[in-house]
Amino acid sequence: xxRKVRKAVFPAAGLGTRFLPxxxxxxxxxxxxxxxxxxxxxxxxxxASGIESVIIVTxxxxxxxxxxxxxxFELEKLLEERGKLSLLKEMxxxxxxxxxxxxxxxxxxxxxxxxxQARDLVGDEPFAVMLSDDIIDSATPGLKQLLDVYEKxxxxxxxxxxxxxxxxxxxxxxxxxxxxxxIYKIKDMVEKPKFSEAPSDLAIIGRYVLTPDIFDEIxxxxxxxxxxxxxxxxxxxLLKKRPFYAVRFKGTRHDAGDKLGFLIAxxxxxxxxxxxxxxxxxxxxxLKL
Numbered sequence: 093x094x095r096k097v098r099k100a101v102f103p104a105a106g107l108g109t110r111f112l113p114x115x116x117x118x119x120x121x122x123x124x125x126x127x128x129x130x131x132x133x134x135x136x137x138x139x140a141s142g143i144e145s146v147i148i149v150t151x152x153x154x155x156x157x158x159x160x161x162x163x164x165f166e167l168e169k170l171l172e173e174r175g176k177l178s179l180l181k182e183m184x185x186x187x188x189x190x191x192x193x194x195x196x197x198x199x200x201x202x203x204x205x206x207x208x209q210a211r212d213l214v215g216d217e218p219f220a221v222m223l224s225d226d227i228i229d230s231a232t233p234g235l236k237q238l239l240d241v242y243e244k245x246x247x248x249x250x251x252x253x254x255x256x257x258x259x260x261x262x263x264x265x266x267x268x269x270x271x272x273x274x275i276y277k278i279k280d281m282v283e284k285p286k287f288s289e290a291p292s293d294l295a296i297i298g299r300y301v302l303t304p305d306i307f308d309e310i311x312x313x314x315x316x317x318x319x320x321x322x323x324x325x326x327x328x329x330l331l332k333k334r335p336f337y338a339v340r341f342k343g344t345r346h347d348a349g350d351k352l353g354f355l356i357a358x359x360x361x362x363x364x365x366x367x368x369x370x371x372x373x374x375x376x377x378x379l380k381l
Contacts, residue, residue: 094246097239097301098145099213100138100220103206104131105151105197110349119154120349121224125361126368130348131157131224132186138222139189141235146190147213149197149206158194163187202320207302208310216304218242221323223298225350227357230343234299237341241275242301245337248327251299252276252338253345260290264324266338267291274340278331283316283324294338296324297345306330 108120115123121131135146148157164183171180197209207221220235228234228251238249255263264283268276280291300323309326316322327336346360347353359376363369 094243095218096142097218097220097242098143099217100143100146100222100235101207101210101214102131102134102146102148102222102224103197103203104148104154104157104224105206106200108349110351111354117153119157121154122156122160123348123354125227125348125354125358126365129160130227132160133227134222134224135161135189137228137233137235138220140233141220141239143220143235144190145193147193147195147210149209150194151197151200158192161187161189161192201315202322204310204313204321204323204326207323208307208321211307214304214307218301218303221298221300221302225348226298227346227348228299228341228343229346229360230341232342234341234343234345235301238299238301238339241337241339245335247335247337248303248306248330249301250278250327250336250338251297252294252340253297254293254340255295256293258287260293260295261285261287263295263297264322265290265292266294266296268294268338271337274342276338276340278336278338281324281328281331281336283322294340296338297341299341302327303334305334 104119104121108115111120111123122129125133138146150157168180168183171183193213195209195213197206222235234251238251242249252266261284264281265285266278267280268278271277281296282291306326309329310321313321313326313329346357348357362372
């Protein structure tokens, strides 16, 4: 029986250049989908999947994330005095979702480097890595789908989805054997391959369940062409020593780190909200497109 995955690492030290100037002084992870920041959606997914401890890898200018998941005495007192008890309960629940820890990444030197910063907090146990850019809308939480496979095969598991055409060159791609419907044993993986050289149309997305031996592999990984240490390179090295699996998750993945993807996600999530969906749907119908 594999050890329970209790901790999730959230790399959040990036500069958010795709959303400048909005992210010049505000973390991209705090951009709101309707009225909730991106990172909160993914933390809620982690908690719904059984995660108890959230480790956020931060950098300069990321203090608003720490404030968001902390207790706000002044706000809570104001809401209580004004009798807004439902909203008060919602605000208190944010800081009570999990145990939150933070570690700084001095420079944004790639996803592998970000994950390595959490080594001391993770310790010698399996853990999840979750990217706030990837919002997964699914009946079963995206991470839970990976954890089910991890528990069955006792091996690291990556989230994957099919990507058509040239777009595969923006992702890590995997070469696989399908062992069950939507579950694959990985034979190889390549970071951002050319379309003509991609081993398949299966892309790695921002959900990982990893074992602690990945840290040694990250430390041995040399930086790539742009000076970044890529997690895919470290996983590829570890693949020579232990099996890896992948799950084609059930649900919709929104790339909220991209302007168009963020706008699409905002519309989709707004249409799920009982408080705004009726009027918003009528507004969309009125547009002369």
